[in-house]
Amino acid sequence: MPDDGRTRRNTAAGYWTDDLVDDHLAAAAGRTPAAVAVVDRGRHWTYAELDGAVNRFASALRGRGVGPGDVVSWLLPNRAEAIVVHLAAIRLGAVSNPIIPIYRHRETAFILAQAASTVVVVPRLFRGFDYPAMVDEIRAEVPALRTVVVVGAGPDEGRLRFEDLLEEGRAEGVDAPRTAADIALLLYTSGTTSAPKGVLHSHWTLEHENRSMIEFFGLTAADVVFMPSPVGHIIGVLYGMQLPFMLGSTVVLLDVWEPGRALDLIQEHRCSFVVAATPFLHGLVHHPSLPERDVSSLRVFACGGADVPPELVRAATTALGCTVSRGYGSTEHPTATSSNASDPVEKRAQTDGRTIGAAEVRLSPDGELEVRGPELFLGYLDDALNADAFTGDGWFRTGDLARIDADGYVQIVGRKKDIIIRGGENISAREIEDQLFEHPAVADVAVVSSPDPVLGERVCAVVVPAAGETVTLPAIVAWLTERRTTRQKLPERLILLDELPRNPSGKVQKFRLRELARASLTPTEVTR
Template identity: 30%
Template sequence: MKVALSIKDFLDRGEGVYRDRTALVDEPDQPAPSLGSLTFADLGRRARGFAAGLDEMGVGTGERVAVVSQNAARLVTAMYGAAGYGRTLVPINFRLSAADVDYIVGHCGASVLLVDPELDEPLADVTAAHRLVIGDASDEVLFRADGDPRPWEPDEDATAFINYTSGTTARPKGVQLTHRNSWLNATTFGWQAGVSDRDVYLHTLPMFHVNGWGMPFATTGMGVTQVVLRKVDGAEILRRVDEHGVTLLCGAPAVVAAVLDAAAQWDGPVPGRDRVRMVVAGAPPPTRTIERVMSELGWEFIQIYGLTETSPLLTMNRMRAEWDELDAAGRAGKLVRAGAPALGVQLRISPQGEVLARSNHCLDGYWEQPEATDAAIVDGWFHTGDGGYLDDDGYLTISDRKKDVIISGGENVSSVEVEDALFSHPAVAEVAVIGVPDEKWGETVKALVVLAAGQEVGEGELIDHCRERLAHYKCPTSVEFRDELARTATGKLQKFKLRAPYWEGRERQVN
């Protein structure tokens, strides 16, 4: 017997087994009316109401439903109400510029666009056949607690989500993740992270990031209460860990830094000691940071590695019994690695040093970009674009980033896109954008600029120039003026040489 895998399976089990338990605690402080606490029965009813609303709007199977929103209970509902009933959900990074959002909505051909109230004005020119601002108006149509949707016969190979990633080009690519990709990622991740119905999960990770890495599904299926945090704030994270008895959260190194900073100012014992597990991804934090999570917070540190294209779980690194006798620095030294392949994941290193992967989590393809798909998946192996090596015990260490991309605070920044913005300034003759180490963000964006003859411009002016054209997280935090930039004989920028001085003394070219 073969039963098709579907995202809806997680909600069906949550509602069927934990019907009256709290499923979601919505963000209380948000521009849309908070949904408060929802039981698993409430979440199931609202998901069916969402799907029924799409039926009434004439949105058919396979059509795209785009959402631009900060973390919210309505976004979790949309995941199940859209993808769970045969449509494709497109969660969009709320930090992107209006031009980027407009491109994504047009590129995926979204029939429906849901917009966070705070973004309604900035995204006023971004439209779709059905455009709704999240709140009372959208609740009447979609986020209601009633409705009997048309049944959908699950197809595990259907595209459940399209997650756009910045990658190496100025234009984002739409990563198609099927129900099978997402289902197996969530179950493998949840199992290896030890998710159980005794957990309480805090949404510090933006839900648009590979669908919250799949944790909304893993936790729903296991009856876990999910606490929604709209905006990352270290003190607020600690407060909610304390108030709700949180045991599990995920985030980028910047979130770790925010929590550690807040803990230093916390009045009394830090909440969650010997109870909380924190899963970190986006970029490997420094060994000292890992030590501080374990000693100052008393939380378990777990590291994973993956990409949007891999749903994302490829590796996981958790404390092992064999490491218990090591001192704090020794344990951190083991945990700083990307980790061992997750169940069902195969890794190998190409002759050029690139990490290649095979798994059930790897993307179906890039939306309407077959050439990009063919370039990324060669002979059945996905090319991650990251350089690394496998230790004798099978653990992966990421040592360099082959793709021309910077990961700052867990966000992908295309250096090509930033360079394009800088080149549009008349004073700029040449530019190279690189990632340099940063204690808070892991990496930050640095621009190396050669000025045109006779031109003068300051660092602040160039940064402001970028801020007028790009999402702020993509903009340089510093500009360094050079007489020339290192190039090959054919004129190609040698970014590894440009990066080298800033990474001197570090084993890895990622932070």
């Protein structure tokens, strides 16, 4: 993205400052070293412990040849080690590259190769999956990778362990030349193309995003953040691994989602602030034990990442007794709009809110929402993607169709981007289509979203079988699984047609397929 005076405008207005992402942790450790920074699976990490671990990990990476500008990738669940790796990479002057742990061979190899990652940190096992074995299998595809660090490996497994690097490192950390303009985060998002897109953020953009959220929701050091959203997502990165330390408060992590456990943690630690996607909110509100739990500490549940039914906002507001708001954002522009306690409940339920901070929104002539602000990303790692992503005057084309009412509230009404948002995960329809087209029993295929009250959307494959062939949902799921497709991307509904509806130019009329997927089940449809 060309600068076009952006740096001058944002620094002159005070939106971009000299603050560095990891400095807040160090400052809080100096002020209140014994205060609890992170709660993870029953362990309480103090600010002194967390900051010391970040210093040691950063200096150990430096000792192994990692320097400013190098990419440190990691696939880790919501655990304190993820925070250590993320902030250590940034403190070193390297670039932190979170990869969501649901990704498998195909996506992980693509990201590590394009990012030219020199280091990757993985868990020994998480939810039964062997991550070091996966890295071994794809290593030939990622020539820049030099170091593989394993969290939770046994001392006799022959792996470089996370604990080994902490022992190698120095408590005083590293002294790296850095500025707030430096790229601190490389985060991949899947959009309209089959390959994930690498989004670049600096200290400037990340810092402004969190400051605007703190001001908008009136957050203080007394707030306790609950983070069930994956820390490999922009939500988890910003509000689970950075914002709490700006406040000098505590973050409570949950690595495997279970709403009963979530309610336990909220009650036990008096959590007050949550940012998470629709399934998390739905799970809390509909858990049978909710009436017996004390969730009176909750002040704000900001919901986004997937479509949020208005009725869920209304029900959650009553059931949780807090401010429940919808919000709109993306990896590229984390939060453009939201609502807070000053907004009427119906605005919070029916719209995606109003602009926060210095964010701006507008509609293109065809109704596409365009956004810009100090938190807007710097551009994609693949520079070829930037021309289509930005307007000539620096606004980001979201690909979403919207309305803006007379009060300035935004309502998303559809998407130009051909993606499916399943539980907050962006899934490329084209990626699945490209693979299914290779199936010998498939003559034609389109992949669309199918509404779901909990996840927002599920993946629906619409298939035209080849002559004389039979296509079943278990068969195509097994075929995709053999090609190491991530489980969340597997079709969960199948519609069989004699032909796909197309316009005169030959393009598939996906709006008609979405209507079909929204309709009641037909005899030609299989579900699982």
